[in-house]
Amino acid sequence: KNEVEQSPQNLTAQEGEFITINCSYSVGISALHWLQQHPGGGIVSLFMLSSGKKKHGRLIATINIQEKHSSLHITASHPRDSAVYICAVPNYGGSQGNLIFGKGTKLSVKP
Amino acid sequence: DAMVIQNPRYQVTQFGKPVTLSCSQTLNHNVMYWYQQKSSQAPKLLFHYYDKDFNNEADTPDNFQSRRPNTSFCFLDIRSPGLGDAAMYLCATSRDLGGTGGRQPQHFGDGTRLSIL
Secondary structure, eight states, X not given: OOOEEEEXXXXXXXTTOOEEEEEEXXXXXXXXXXXXXXXXXXXXXXXXXXXXXXXETTEEEEEETTTTEEEEEESSOOGGXXXXXXXXXXXXXXXXXXXXXXXXXXXXXXO | OOOEEEEOSEEEEOTXXXXXXXXXXXXXXXXXXXXXXXXXXXXXXXXXXXTTEXXXXXXXOTTEEEEOSSSSEEEEEESSOOGGGOEEEEEEEEOOOSSOGXXXXXXXXXXXXXXXX
């Protein structure tokens, strides 16, 4: 079973700061997901990536398959970015899409 | 917009009184998942449907059942809710064309927060 570790668990930043959240996993995967969950709300899929880097607005996700590590970056952070960010990887070697979730990083961006 | 819709957003039930949560999707995805998420914890997969095939996780309590009458709808039935079943229940969908599994993004609903009195 894949083990997913995220760091940090909690992160407080000032508006405008560059933010990095890290994720490492133990077993090779086909793709990794970054998800966002606002307080009391559902989950939004931010990225799914299998190699290299993806960018969407102020969000950038990178993955290093050899090192089994991924990072999520937020540039020019804003209070509306405050949420829990979750890294997830496939279970069962990637079949049927079941995900194993990290425990999440709770981000709070202060104005 | 195509989406995953969960009803209700908030559900209160009494200890031991059966409750049903619903999920519908307009994405025509063939895989539907139910997750349980307790406070400050990661979501935990309860079961999923791959097309009509039901796949139960080994540690999902017998108290939890699911139905998928058609592609669009999936229900979570809790037969005799206990206090420990209070949680956020998340439905998700994905498209799996075979062998691509985890490479397909999962689309989540907003969740149903279940409280037990």
